[in-house]
Amino acid sequence: MTERSSRPLAGVRIVDLTSIVLGPLATLTLAGLGAEVIKVEATEGDNVRQAGSSLHDDMGHVFLHGNRGKQSVVLNLKKAAAREALLRLLADADVFLCNVRPAAMKRLGLGPEALQRVNPRLIHVTACGYGSRGPLADKPAYDDLIQGAIGIPALMQEYTGGAPGYVPLSLVDRVAGLHAVYAITTALYARERSGEGQSVEVPMFECAAHFVLADHLAGATFEPPLGPSGYDRLLSTNRRPYRTADGYLSVLIYNDKHWRAFFQAIGEPEMFERDSRFSNQRNRSLNIHEVYGFVASVMTSRTTSEWRSLLDEIDIPNQVPATLEQLIEDPQLRASGLIGEEHHPTEGRLRSLGSPTYWNDTPSPALSSAPHLGAHTRNVLMRLGYTVDELQTMATDGAISFIADGKAS
Structure with missing residues (x-):
């Protein structure tokens, strides 16, 4: 053949x-x-x-x-x-x-x-x-x-x-x-x-x-509508590469395990239970702009390299945003x-x-x-x-x- x-x-x-x-x-x-x-x-x-x-x-x-x-x-x-x-x-x-x-x-x-x-x-x-x-x-x-x-x-x-x-x-x-x-x-x-x-x-x-609509029908999925169209997570202005002390880093703290590990790593282990905005996937979804905003405020405290080492150690997905030139290579x-x-x-x-x-x-x-x-x-x-x-x-x-x-x- x-x-x-x-x-x-x-x-x-x-x-x-x-x-x-x-x-x-x-x-x-x-x-x-x-x-x-x-x-x-x-x-x-x-x-x-x-x-x-x-x-x-x-x-x-x-x-x-x-x-x-x-x-x-x-x-x-x-x-x-x-x-x-x-x-x-x-x-x-x-x-x-x-x-x-x-x-x-x-x-x-x-x-x-x-x-x-x-x-x-x-x-x-x-x-x-x-x-x-x-x-x-x-x-x-x-x-x-x-x-x-x-x-x-x-x-x-x-x-x-x-x-x-x-x-x-x-x-x-x-x-x-x-x-x-x-x-x-x-x-x-x-x-x-x-x-x-x-x-x-x-x-x-x-x-x-x-x-587009598979993501953004949102509340308009239902009859009568539960709310407006538009998926809050994707439209949050805080959903972007986070600024670090010396650059930017893409991070996705996604599930309960990730969030518990993240709070432990930044020295606030009780925050997962104390702050209801973070306590489960549903609450995080309802408060996604504030959730992303909190992470953004924390990320400036360390360099990109420091964050990568820490996040890799606790198994939280992260990626340095690439330029087109870096992507080619x-x-x-x-x-x-x-x-x-x-x-x-x-x-x-x-x-x-x-x-x-x-x-x-x-x-x-x-x-x-x-x-x-x-x-x-x-x-x-x-x-x-x-x-x-x-x-x-x-x-x-x-x-x-x-x-x-x-x-x-």
Whole structure:
């Protein structure tokens, strides 16, 4: 058995008509599990090719990290010949992941019904902004917009006491991208049982709203409400790395055992019983702002190193907050293989991001480097039966483009 064939998704072919972060994260994850991923790009390429740090205009760092292990095929779907090529590609595919709005795909003759006629076993996954059953179904969406729609800026304002703000991550794209991964793998499993493909929606708004509301429904969980929405523990302004005598330390004194040990260590063993705010989990939850505030007032009495030694000794979880530079060099991430190195054919020596999961009976993924735009158009289409002359005609008409002698054709 070869390394490739022993991976969980060996033999699964995915046609990926997505861009930015959500879809590419999903197919990157699936490529790491052994799937073949053919990335279909417009003539101008994935927008994120231009994003972030880069040596060359079409190979920004966000694209490099999100598109390893994929083949790049350029199809201009405004052209009939390109649409026909996509249909031929999908006829032998297992999964089609698309983030073009459904109405636009239907106008191109590429809606779910048309694709099912071409391949009844195809799993058609639409990564959209909003679910089709709601009034916002046709509305465009990006990470910042959905962060606003799910209340992130309002939560940040309540937490910091300042202006509304976004989380400094592509949070919604990455949450929804992981929803797409389990949707695809589950649909593949269902097809093994039924023999039939199906259509699946992965809407950014609903995925991210679930993420927020699972924490913050709070009193609004109940009918009638027991109180307002918003989880007090997560919104307490005292929930932050604690200032020590010489720095900061993240500490979580969580259960009764932890609290008894903490009070003993700071020389106030009777406080657990004496102060009802600390005496059990329920009371601590009801008084969480004051509880965190008390810890904050104590933490300034010792250095970070002194606190770490003491807290480790009494088995209370703690962690020195890392900078991005420290995270990149973290020995745990190096040892686990999450951070490694690769040599890209044109971009040179790069830090690479591996899989965060480890399978004891499956080789770790060895993904190819992120491709240049159209690097695989010729080879993929020739496997579908296109001749060199046909490809040149399509390229001349603007239906496709491919790399020839280091240049796009």
